[in-house]
Amino acid sequence: MTAAYYAAVDWGTTSFRLWIIAEDGTVLAERRSGEGMTTAAKTGFSTVLEAHLAAVAAPTHLPVIICGMAGAKQGWLEAGYLDTPAALSTIAMGAVAVPDVGRDIRILPGLAQRDPQHPDVMRGEETQLLGAAGSLGDGRHLVCMPGTHSKWVRLDGGKVTGFSTFMTGELFDVISRHSILSHSVADAQVFSGDHPSFLAAVTAACAKPALATNLTFGVRAGQLLHGASATDAKATLSGTLIGLEIAGALAAAGTVDSVCLVASGSLGALYHAALASQNLSPRVVDADEAVRAGLSTAAQAIWPL
Amino acid sequence: MTAAYYAAVDWGTTSFRLWIIAEDGTVLAERRSGEGMTTAAKTGFSTVLEAHLAAVAAPTHLPVIICGMAGAKQGWLEAGYLDTPAALSTIAMGAVAVPDVGRDIRILPGLAQRDPQHPDVMRGEETQLLGAAGSLGDGRHLVCMPGTHSKWVRLDGGKVTGFSTFMTGELFDVISRHSILSHSVADAQVFSGDHPSFLAAVTAACAKPALATNLTFGVRAGQLLHGASATDAKATLSGTLIGLEIAGALAAAGTVDSVCLVASGSLGALYHAALASQNLSPRVVDADEAVRAGLSTAAQAIWPL
Known part of the structure; x- marks a missing residue:
């Protein structure tokens, strides 16, 4: 077996993932686990990390590279932000070392856009971006990373020139659970990206984004007047919010050479269908592979073989 | 004292209001009270109504005209909907009589827009509109009725040609209470329509409505990066949602002769400031007076003196 080189950790708000990487990349x-920042802030970050390292019998002095909310103010150690415009190659240099622990542990910084008109932040996605950028080459790319707070990044020749966060996933969740639409979407079935109500809503919101909060009310009115199903309602709400996000991202982006979707699972499939329906054919990069590739790129810069 | 002519009732989801009106309009x-539809559906609508009538010593056979959610499917007696396009003068003719009660009680219908692309409903606002229309005259008017579910109505020569509901008030509430922005707006002070963050957000959302869910995330990012206050955050969230609503209403309206705002209290003041900042100078009609005037117009049509 080839020797362990480092441990790579993606430490989000509600999830923890760790990989032991060999010198040859294996x-x-x-x-x-579910021991994200929120849990680890109580248990102790070092305790959580060492327990996982022990469970896989990691060598005592194996170095660890970490991205995500562990580097937030409420996390383990604040890792600050790189300011945009920022070359992706400088992310590794911004890593902070955790003091007073028995191994070399580095936490990567987030990205901040300090423009007073469009203040924005990310923490974790910059590492996915670093990983995905390896397959994009030069040129101007628009990179979509969907999620609770979807990020759309403008990348030009390996440099992040700007980015925009959209609260799509969180709004979908709070509207589904806490608004009058909770009655409309209760008992909805799982739907996929080819659901007609989903695609119609994406197109309607892209065409008239100003009507977004009217289109969401139409979900309720459509049930009262036309007996639309709960699944139709949920697909319409999802399509409206994703369509609004796409319209906003395009409005902010200017001209680009390509669109790249960094995503996985069913959310990735929904975004792929939504983008394709608007004649944007994104190149797709798996989100899990992207974050691991980004952590590896940073680790190799910090601890060259 | 002049004799009681009828009782007028505005019966919403969470509130009940009753006026005893004399033959001369006094x-x-x-x-x-807070005995809206939700409460009255449990207590009994007749019980609630008769208790209030008894409390003001109303004559035994005084007729009662009612608008609002008491006429919904989950209300006292379903009063259906008038379909758009609908002349306001036909609302009274659509009233349904409550059977088997010891007095003449009529519940006014709502309005429905059955367009499959833009299904919409209102129940209660049509009576405010009937009241406000008395002061508008002929021509094409755009009438804004802000609230939990804001209504914007296109009125042409006394006929409702179409309308759009925006979930602005409810979204403001659920985002403030249940999203990550709840941390940003906690402990915010009351703000008024001349608050710079409110007006800047109205203008930003009107100019680029597609960026609405990005602008709301900017509230959070602005606090992390620039230390914006909780009051700034709340004013920005409010201005963003109201600005998005205004942009959507204008996009749906086409050309109009005037804009009318039917509102009262602090919400009315916020909308007035928002509309004025976009060079729309609305005529203002007090919402309470409008609903009473609408109920009176309907009562006089049903029970002519």
Whole structure:
């Protein structure tokens, strides 16, 4: 077996993932748990990390590279932000070392856009971006990273020139659970990206984004007047919010050479269908592979072989 | 004292208001309570109504005209909808009589827009509109009725040609209470329509409505990066949602002769400031007076003196 080189950790608000990486890039072991920042802030970050490293019998002095909310103010150690415009190659240099622990642990910084008109921040996605950028080459790319707070990044020749966060996933969740539409979407079935109500809503919101909060009320009115199903309602709400996001991202982006979607699973499939329906054919990069590639790129810069 | 002519009731989801009106239009008595549809559906609508009538010693056979959610499917007696396009003068003819009660009680219908692309409903606002229309005259008017679900109505020569509901008030509430922005707006002070963050957000959302869910995230990012206050954050969230609503209403309206704002209190003041900042100078009609005037117009049509 080839020797362990470093441990790579993606430490989000609600999830923890760790990989032990060999010198030849092989994944020697993997751990996943729900001990995200919120839990670890109580248990102790070092305790959580060492327990996972012990579970895979990691060597005592194996170095660890971490991205995500562990580097937030409420996390383990604040890792600050790189200011845009920022070359992706400088992310590794911004890593902070955790003091007074028995191994070399570095936490990567986030990205900040300090423009007073469009203040924005990310923490974790910059590492996915670093990983995805390896397959994009030069030129102007628009990179979509969907999620609770979707990020759309303008990348030009390996430099982040700007980015925009959209609260799409969180709004979908709070509207579904806490608004009058909770009655409309209760008992909805799972739907996929080819659902007609989803695609119609994406197109309607892209065409007239100003009507977004009217289109969401139409979900309720459509049920009262036309007996639309709960699944139609949920697909319409999802399509409206994703369509609004796409319209906003395009409005902010200017001209680009390509659109790249960094995503995985069912959310990735929904965004792929939504983008394709608007004649944007994104190149797709798996989100899990992207974050691991980004952590590896940073690790190799910090601890060259 | 002039004789009681009828009782007028505005019966919403969470509130009940009753006025005893004399033959000369004088308000002889008024009652307000929190026994809206939700409460009355449990207590009994007749029980609630008769208790209020008894409290003001209303004559035994005084007729009662009602608008609002008491006429919904989950209300006292379903009063259906008038379909758009609809002349306001036909609202009274659509009233349904409550059977098997010891007095003449009529519940006014709502309005429905059955267009499959833009299904919409209102129940209660059509009576405010009937009242406000008396002061508008002929021509094409755009009438804004802000609230939990704001209504914007296109009125042409006394006929409702179409309308659009925006979930502005409810979204403001659920985002403030249940999203990540709840941390940003906690402990915010009351702000008024001349607050610079409010006006800047109205203008930003009107100019680029597609960026609405990005602008709301900017509230959070602005606090992390620039230390914006909780009051700034709340004013920005409010201005963003109201600006998005205004942009959407204008996009749906086409050309109009005037804009009319039917509102009262602090919400009315916020909308007035928002509309004025976009060079729309609305004529203002007090919402309470409008609903009473609408109920009176309907009562006089049903029970002519």
